[in-house]
Amino acid sequence: MLRAAYLAAYPHGFTGRDHGDFAPPSSAPARLLATLALPGPYAAASQVHGNRLASVPFEAEVPEADAVLTRLPGSCVAVRVADCVPILLAAPGAVAAVHAGWRGTAADIVRHAVQALGAGEGLRAAIGPCIRGCCYEVGEEVIDRVAAVAPGRAWLSARHVDLAVANAAILAELGVATEIVGPCTRCDPQYWSHRRDGASAGRQVGAIGLPP
Numbered sequence: 001m002l003r004a005a006y007l008a009a010y011p012h013g014f015t016g017r018d019h020g021d022f023a024p025p026s027s028a029p030a031r032l033l034a035t036l037a038l039p040g041p042y043a044a045a046s047q048v049h050g051n052r053l054a055s056v057p058f059e060a061e062v063p064e065a066d067a068v069l070t071r072l073p074g075s076c077v078a079v080r081v082a083d084c085v086p087i088l089l090a091a092p093g094a095v096a097a098v099h100a101g102w103r104g105t106a107a108d109i110v111r112h113a114v115q116a117l118g119a120g121e122g123l124r125a126a127i128g129p130c131i132r133g134c135c136y137e138v139g140e141e142v143i144d145r146v147a148a149v150a151p152g153r154a155w156l157s158a159r160h161v162d163l164a165v166a167n168a169a170i171l172a173e174l175g176v177a178t179e180i181v182g183p184c185t186r187c188d189p190q191y192w193s194h195r196r197d198g199a200s201a202g203r204q205v206g207a208i209g210l211p212p
């Protein structure tokens with residue numbers, strides 16, 4: 001189980017293949033809560049590669065959103081990924097989980113989530129295992145759209161984009177200390193990878209809870 005030192009004060013973690021496939025939304029709760037030693041209740045949204053954020057408790061049963069936020073003590077939030085970037089955010093009294101592929105990154109989802117949490121000195125972030133620059137060669141459109149939101153060029157090498165570094169650059173611009181943990185999901189067979197395994201790839205989870 002991967003955990004970030006930056007988020008040590010919060011129950012959280014990133015799963016790998018060893019922990020099972022969390023693709024079906026309904027498959028997660030009990031097993032995930034036990035695996036990650038998270039409090040309950042658990043909330044995850046239906047991810048659509050956009051920039052909408054849902055807050056617990058949900059108005060709709062399972063909203064379409066790519067970031068989930070809770071301020072409810074003893075609850076936890078999660079995103080499911082298989083190459084896309086899982087980002088966990090924590091501020092005093094609030095936590096969020098963000099799903100950022102290139103579309104979500106370009107739609108500035110992490111900035112939306114930080115603004116919803118309320119920017120402040122106590123805000124911290126961890127970016128979990130995802131496809132990294134080594135394995136993520138993309139077209140001109142993706143580079144241009146990420147460049148529109150991510151400062152600098154540290155996330156770009158030739159036509160290879162590193163979305164973990166791009167999101168960390170956006171977070172740095174917002175004044176949020178960010179830790180990147182874990183390997184490239186396409187390089188490391190211990191993680192599900194959509195680019196490597198295709199449509200049959202399972203999903204790993206990034207989840208974070210607020211202590212009861």
Ligand SMILES: [Zn+2]
Pocket residue numbers: 131132133134135184185186187
């Ligand atoms: Zn790689």
